[in-house]
Amino acid sequence: MNKESIEKEMERLGIREEDLIEKFILGAGKGGQKVNKTSSCVYLKHIPTQIEVKCQQERSRELNRLLARRILCEKIAFKIHQEKTKKQQAEEKIKRQKKRRSRRLKQKILDEKKRHGAIKKLREKVEEDN
Template identity: 55%
Template structure:
């Protein structure tokens, strides 16, 4: 059985993420795997689908349907938070990448680059015909 405090905390978390019960499709299906006759006869496995994001969660961790409902909703919240966190991190990474690309070179780097260009130019000038002059 899930305590009222945990249930209230989960509801607050779902509200903060913008998940409503209307957005969820909940089904109770027969479980699979070990457990014998009990698991084969009862529909304690919970299937949740969040319609706006099309995220599907299936939970069969416990023999209790109520605990599986609670854990499925927690798993759904974890996945949605993970997706949002990944999107935010991708935005931050993109901004950082642009900042690094647009940063001006240090004086030493510029000197090294110019020296390398002069060296390449000298090498190419040696490939010209002896009689050609600029």
């Protein structure tokens, strides 16, 4: 996550510094008085795509600038090339796991279970009459 790798990624995606609006906003949230006094929160807007990013993950403004650019690159890569990051893939996987099943799918699963149970029932040993 160094500056050179982010610059290469921005160049690969065609993001120029001239196309970015960068603002520094007062921080908010956890962190005490220091966070609320300093403008360490970074706001980036990519003018051609109208994508906006805010980053306040670290206390350092410079580190937040790098992180904001990295997040912006990820969003633009997804929008342009449909490239999903590992983080996005993990989030989507969790969404799919938590998603409720439809009635039709539940019924289909139950029918399949019943059919499989009937097949297993046929495997039982037959008792002989003596």
